[in-house]
Amino acid sequence: MDKNLIQRTFGGLLYAFVVIFCTTPLGSEMLGKISPNLVQQQNLYYGLITLFLFVGAWECVKMMKFDPKSWEKWVVFPVIVLVFYRFSKRYFQHGFYFDFNLSEILALSLILIAVITLFRFPKELYYDNGKLIFTVIYTALPFGFALGLPKFYSVENTFTLEVFFLFILIWSSDTFAYLTGRFLGKHKMAPKISPKKTWEGFAGGVILTLILSFFVEKFHPDLRGNWMVVGFLVSVFAPLGDLVESQLKRTFGVKDSGNIIPGHGGILDRLDSFIIVAPVVYLYFILEKFI
Numbered sequence: 001m002d003k004n005l006i007q008r009t010f011g012g013l014l015y016a017f018v019v020i021f022c023t024t025p026l027g028s029e030m031l032g033k034i035s036p037n038l039v040q041q042q043n044l045y046y047g048l049i050t051l052f053l054f055v056g057a058w059e060c061v062k063m064m065k066f067d068p069k070s071w072e073k074w075v076v077f078p079v080i081v082l083v084f085y086r087f088s089k090r091y092f093q094h095g096f097y098f099d100f101n102l103s104e105i106l107a108l109s110l111i112l113i114a115v116i117t118l119f120r121f122p123k124e125l126y127y128d129n130g131k132l133i134f135t136v137i138y139t140a141l142p143f144g145f146a147l148g149l150p151k152f153y154s155v156e157n158t159f160t161l162e163v164f165f166l167f168i169l170i171w172s173s174d175t176f177a178y179l180t181g182r183f184l185g186k187h188k189m190a191p192k193i194s195p196k197k198t199w200e201g202f203a204g205g206v207i208l209t210l211i212l213s214f215f216v217e218k219f220h221p222d223l224r225g226n227w228m229v230v231g232f233l234v235s236v237f238a239p240l241g242d243l244v245e246s247q248l249k250r251t252f253g254v255k256d257s258g259n260i261i262p263g264h265g266g267i268l269d270r271l272d273s274f275i276i277v278a279p280v281v282y283l284y285f286i287l288e289k290f291i
Contacts, residue, residue: 011262015270016171022048023150023164041159042152046091053084053143055267056275059257060139063249063268064131072128079132080140087144096148104286107141111279114138115244122251138248138275146278149285151224162223165216166281169234170273173209177239180204189239194246202239209235225281225288233280234273241276245269 021027021044028041057080066073086103090096114137117124124130149166152159181201189197213231216223245268249257258266268275 007262015261018048019167020164023167024161025159028159040152042091042150045150045152045159045163046088046147049143049146050084052267052271053080053139055258055260056143056271057135057139059260059266059268060135061131063252063254063257064125064135065252066131067128070128072132076132076135079136083136083140084144087140087147091147104145107145108279108283110137111141111276115240115276118244118247118251122247125251142275142278145282146274148282149224149278160223161220165220165223165227166230166234166277167274169209169213169216169231170238170277172212173205173235173238174242174273176208177201177205180208190243190246193243193250197239197243205239206232206235224285229284229288230281233284234277237277237280238273241273244276245272 021030023045025041027044028039031038031044054077057076061073061076066076114134117130117134125134146163149162150160151162177197178201181196181198181204184200184204185198187199188195189199189202210228210231213227213234216231217227220227245257249255256265257268260266261270
């Protein structure tokens with residue numbers, strides 16, 4: 001059997017297990033068999049997002065090739081810690097569910113500006129101050145908003161499944177788009193950035209993800225928002241996340257963001273769609289409360 005296939009299979013299964021372990025009650029239930037109430041599920045999820053953030057930020061710093069002598073390289077992580085600390089306070093104080101402040105609107109706007117800069121003005125990222133700003137926006141803000149997706153209750157030790165199903169829809173969107181594009185794809189979506197992506201694959205991803213999201217909405221009506229809407233947002237913005245990561249790697253001449261996941265590359269390679277989808281879905285959950 002092909003060694004690379006074995007690595008990809010093992011890496012994919014390990015990655016999926018870690019995500020499921022930390023985004024569903026499975027994690028706390030399994031650890032509870034060792035010692036009752038050893039770790040609550042919201043802490044496992046927080047640990048997962050924190051791990052994703054700092055590994056992703058490290059990969060981004062390496063990928064963007066900061067000048068070793070620049071001060072900006074040494075400021076990246078302190079700034080990320082400060083930004084993520086603010087999101088962490090809102091997470092543990094349940095602040096995400098009670099208000100929506102102006103700083104979050106600004107943060108969401110900054111993500112949009114960073115994406116536009118990457119595609120329209122990539123030379124701005126050749127300067128270390130531009131690399132610093134982009135790294136903080138591209139990592140700290142999306143993972144910070146990811147903390148605002150699930151709901152949990154410490155007393156009852158309950159944790160909702162919004163993030164788990166979000167990953168399921170992202171994985172299905174990628175898989176459906178790939179299979180549809182492979183067999184039916186003729187018209188390239190972005191040949192200079194991601195040559196394998198086609199409009200037929202994109203359409204297939206949208207349709208089949210919407211079908212899956214229909215069943216999520218039907219069998220899990222307790223989740224936040226309407227999951228037909230979430231499915232549409234995932235199917236549209238997940239490919240954009242992949243294009244953003246591809247453009248970033250192309251800009252700095254690298255193939256993979258890292259090699260932490262055997263056969264799959266780095267954390268940013270696996271979470272490119274999630275990085276864009278998480279803030280978008282968070283914004284939808286907030287707006288849905290006021291509609």
